[in-house]
Amino acid sequence: MKLFLRIWFVATLAVLARGLYVALFVVPADADQGNIQRIFYYHLPSAILGLIFPYLNFAASVAYLALRRGNPLAALRADAFALATAEITILFTTIGLATGILWARPVWGIWWTWDARLTSFLLLWLLYVSYMMVRRFSSTGQTHTLAAVLSVFAAIDVPIVFMSIRWWRTQHPSPVFGGGQGSGLDHSMLPAVWWNLAAWAMWGVFLAAARYRLERLHQQQQMDAALAATEATA
Amino acid sequence: MNPLHLVHSANDTAMSIRHLWLAYALVLTLQFGYAAVIFRKLCAHCKCKCGGKER
Amino acid sequence: MTYLRTVLHHLAKDLRLESRSRDALNGMLFFSLLVVVLFSISFDPTRAVSREITGGILWTAILFSTTTALNQSWTRELRHHSLDAQRLAPAPASALLLGKALANFLLVTILEVVLALIFIVFYNVNVLGNAWLLLLVLPLGTWSLVMNGTFFAALSLRTRSRELMLPLLLFPVSIPALLAMVQATQSILTADSDPTLWIKLLAGYCIVFTLVCLMLFSTVLAAE
Numbered sequence: 001m002k003l004f005l006r007i008w009f010v011a012t013l014a015v016l017a018r019g020l021y022v023a024l025f026v027v028p029a030d031a032d033q034g035n036i037q038r039i040f041y042y043h044l045p046s047a048i049l050g051l052i053f054p055y056l057n058f059a060a061s062v063a064y065l066a067l068r069r070g071n072p073l074a075a076l077r078a079d080a081f082a083l084a085t086a087e088i089t090i091l092f093t094t095i096g097l098a099t100g101i102l103w104a105r106p107v108w109g110i111w112w113t114w115d116a117r118l119t120s121f122l123l124l125w126l127l128y129v130s131y132m133m134v135r136r137f138s139s140t141g142q143t144h145t146l147a148a149v150l151s152v153f154a155a156i157d158v159p160i161v162f163m164s165i166r167w168w169r170t171q172h173p174s175p176v177f178g179g180g181q182g183s184g185l186d187h188s189m190l191p192a193v194w195w196n197l198a199a200w201a202m203w204g205v206f207l208a209a210a211r212y213r214l215e216r217l218h219q220q221q222q223m224d225a226a227l228a229a230t231e232a233t234a
Numbered sequence: 235m236n237p238l239h240l241v242h243s244a245n246d247t248a249m250s251i252r253h254l255w256l257a258y259a260l261v262l263t264l265q266f267g268y269a270a271v272i273f274r275k276l277c278a279h280c281k282c283k284c285g286g287k288e289r
Numbered sequence: 290m291t292y293l294r295t296v297l298h299h300l301a302k303d304l305r306l307e308s309r310s311r312d313a314l315n316g317m318l319f320f321s322l323l324v325v326v327l328f329s330i331s332f333d334p335t336r337a338v339s340r341e342i343t344g345g346i347l348w349t350a351i352l353f354s355t356t357t358a359l360n361q362s363w364t365r366e367l368r369h370h371s372l373d374a375q376r377l378a379p380a381p382a383s384a385l386l387l388g389k390a391l392a393n394f395l396l397v398t399i400l401e402v403v404l405a406l407i408f409i410v411f412y413n414v415n416v417l418g419n420a421w422l423l424l425l426v427l428p429l430g431t432w433s434l435v436m437n438g439t440f441f442a443a444l445s446l447r448t449r450s451r452e453l454m455l456p457l458l459l460f461p462v463s464i465p466a467l468l469a470m471v472q473a474t475q476s477i478l479t480a481d482s483d484p485t486l487w488i489k490l491l492a493g494y495c496i497v498f499t500l501v502c503l504m505l506f507s508t509v510l511a512a513e
Binding site for chain 2: 033106207
Binding site: 065119123126127130133134137138139141145146149150152153154156160161164167168 | 445447449450457464465468469472486490497501505512
């Protein structure tokens with residue numbers, strides 16, 4: 001298992017390096033925007049992964065809620081996975097927001113706009129930050145359950161936010177800034193997109209595995225400590 | 235400020251190149267920073283179990 | 290039938306407790322009065338501008354006042370181990386949530402009646418559209434805030450920074466509802482657009498989240 005992880009890590013680094021090289025040196029600069037468009041090759045994977053990991057978190061949370069009475073050990077594994085994917089969600093959504101904002105200022109002339117996609121993405125970030133705060137601030141016995149419940153709320157809420165704001169924007173359209181970043185993508189730019197999408201996806205999987213392992217070690221430590229405490233009093 | 239001499243484009247401004255580098259630096263810092271934190275903790279566990287002194 | 294009776298028991302209990310001290314109600318009234326006056330001083334709106342901004346200010350005032358009152362409604366359950374007793378009781382947990390939510394709903398409605406009068410006086414607001422629709426928007430909006438708020442107040446009950454957790458959890462989840470209630474109120478007051486879609490969105494939101502809260506409450510109550 002360890003060997004596989006090491007191979008995966010090396011492969012990921014290789015793909016990341018290739019992706020960086022292709023994004024900066026191989027593909028041409030955008031005809032309208034210039035070199036700033038290269039942000040897109042890091043922005044797109046982050047945004048996509050920022051939407052995939054929360055639903056992995058949701059699945060793990062539901063699994064936790066379903067398993068906690070019947071199969072507590074499996075439930076703990078589900079919870080460890082939920083925590084790992086939640087942190088990685090925050091990582092990718094932070095990067096997605098930051099790169100988007102940095103791109104928007106030179107290209108659109110504004111840092112931010114309240115359209116459906118941006119607002120629901122910001123909301124996703126807010127919800128997962130509050131998820132981490134619930135985990136940090138709640139008392140030990142309850143943490144897993146409360147966080148899982150919040151995850152369910154987040155999963156339901158984000159699509160609703162997206163639809164409601166899109167609806168709002170069709171009532172009162174905001175100025176359209178030329179169709180967004182994806183629309184101007186020439187075939188010559190696709191290699192950068194694919195390499196970086198693959199690279200960051202591999203990286204995300206790698207981080208999730210590492211964080212999961214760390215959390216499992218913590219859980220094991222806690223269980224050992226609890227056992228020692230029980231035996232000491234017996 | 236275009237240190238790596240990217241493919242030149244007439245539409246580049248100082249701000250856009252600055253933001254480009256900022257964005258790439260930010261992504262790499264955040265991603266590798268997070269990974270470093272995780273691995274430091276993982277290695278601490280390893281040392282404890284495999285050969286280091288008892289904590 | 291017993292479910293309904295249980296809900297009414299909880300409702301009566303909460304209202305009785307509130308009527309004895311009137312802590313939450315007084316706190317809410319005073320807080321929202323402050324908010325209204327502060328906004329009025331900051332913006333000093335004309336009559337036309339008032340109609341545009343009343344929706345946003347009204348719902349902001351209600352949201353913040355409700356948040357201050359919600360935590361209180363659960364902390365009273367912690368005294369004398371009442372919450373533990375509730376957990377052990379065979380009555381369905383969701384009835385407790387529903388009863389409490391209804392009690393909070395009635396309190397916030399009292400607040401809204403007072404606020405509406407204050408707005409008419411301080412902002413010189415008059416309704417250009419169909420005023421009866423407001424009787425639909427106000428309860429729906431209030432219910433969406435109170436239902437989610439009561440649920441999240443219960444969820445944050447045993448967390449360390451209770452006062453911080455509730456707004457942190459409630460505000461992001463409530464954004465679609467807030468958008469709908471503010472837009473609906475504004476379009477009714479200004480008669481600039483049709484509020485129907487917003488009212489439908491608000492109703493849909495209420496139904497979805499009421500169901501989700503009721504279903505998940507026993508999980509939260511028994512979380513230890």
